[in-house]
Amino acid sequence: MDERQHHAIATWERRWLAISGLMSLSFVILIAYSLVTEGTAIAQSGGRAEPATLTSSALFADPGVRTMGPNEYQVTVVAQAFAFQPETVVLPVGAKAHFYMTSRDVIHGYGVEDTYINIEVIPGEIASFEYTFDRPGTYRVSCNEYCGISHQNMLGAIEVLPVAEYSRRVGAAAQTAPAPSGQAAGAVSGETVFTTNCASCHQANGQGIAGAFPPLAGHAPELFRADRSYPVKVLLHGLQGEIRVAGTVYNGQMPAWNSLSDEQLAAVANYVMNAWGNDAAMPADAAPYTPDDFAAARGEAMTPDEVHALRGTLGLP
Ligand code: CUA
Numbered sequence: 001m002d003e004r005q006h007h008a009i010a011t012w013e014r015r016w017l018a019i020s021g022l023m024s025l026s027f028v029i030l031i032a033y034s035l036v037t038e039g040t041a042i043a044q045s046g047g048r049a050e051p052a053t054l055t056s057s058a059l060f061a062d063p064g065v066r067t068m069g070p071n072e073y074q075v076t077v078v079a080q081a082f083a084f085q086p087e088t089v090v091l092p093v094g095a096k097a098h099f100y101m102t103s104r105d106v107i108h109g110y111g112v113e114d115t116y117i118n119i120e121v122i123p124g125e126i127a128s129f130e131y132t133f134d135r136p137g138t139y140r141v142s143c144n145e146y147c148g149i150s151h152q153n154m155l156g157a158i159e160v161l162p163v164a165e166y167s168r169r170v171g172a173a174a175q176t177a178p179a180p181s182g183q184a185a186g187a188v189s190g191e192t193v194f195t196t197n198c199a200s201c202h203q204a205n206g207q208g209i210a211g212a213f214p215p216l217a218g219h220a221p222e223l224f225r226a227d228r229s230y231p232v233k234v235l236l237h238g239l240q241g242e243i244r245v246a247g248t249v250y251n252g253q254m255p256a257w258n259s260l261s262d263e264q265l266a267a268v269a270n271y272v273m274n275a276w277g278n279d280a281a282m283p284a285d286a287a288p289y290t291p292d293d294f295a296a297a298r299g300e301a302m303t304p305d306e307v308h309a310l311r312g313t314l315g316l317p
Helices: 003-038 051-056 163-176 190-197 220-226 230-237 262-281 291-298 304-313
Strands: 044-049 065-069 072-080 083-085 088-092 096-103 108-112 118-121 124-132 137-142 155-161 243-245 248-250
Touching (some): 051 096, 065 088, 072 088, 072 108, 083 190, 088 163, 118 124, 155 163, 220 262, 230 262, 230 304, 262 291
Parallel strands (some): 088 155
Antiparallel strands (some): 044 124, 065 072, 072 083, 096 124, 108 118, 108 137, 137 155, 243 248
């Protein structure tokens, strides 16, 4: 090519270089602008947390909100397919909240709308960060790491209340809370426990999802009749292995729900045994579950595989 043509190409090269340089610069300016106006933080590693021993860990045995000092709170959250525990975190506005999170099974996300909170929750790791909500309201939380077939149902919320309303709510809860175990689970709604923790897999109508999550409608009373204590063990210790329900094979994992209280477990077990027409298939003299049933079985060390083996010995496919 002759000299002039060569020059023309170089001119256009310089222009394109200038355009891409300007684009990069504007991206950097936009990022800097959003960091300044929206704030930022990087979650710190808060140490290790073995998924298998979460229930005996000081931090995660009873996840939720604890008072640390004046206007300062500790929030612990456990993620597991497909729910956050607690599902809803309630905080007063303007409080300094120290969050600690871990996962019981696979990687989940904890994304809070209208904030920069977007945490990767990794099994075995504790993610920690601080945040102060300056505006009352309900902030939706969603899992933003694909974690399985019901990932899209893994939702939670952070409810930020005006200070007066918060103390009213927490004061009222403190007065009604500690129902001594051994009494009827009247205060806890089994349906609420089910909707919060179980419905994302077993579905609100108890039908499950064929091939993925077994139905409880029609099936739960079979378990009860085989051995009344068997569903207690499934709820507390989980279940892993291939099972068959109404001819369909399931090979998923039922998580251990031992982070729920004895009262909540008894309430949800009674709900499941009687909802969706299951009551008709229950023995007439069936004794309802009590929190004591769960308190007694909580101590036994069983793995989800051992629960599966037990299922086999009961003659259940
Ligand atoms: Cu948990 Cu997606």
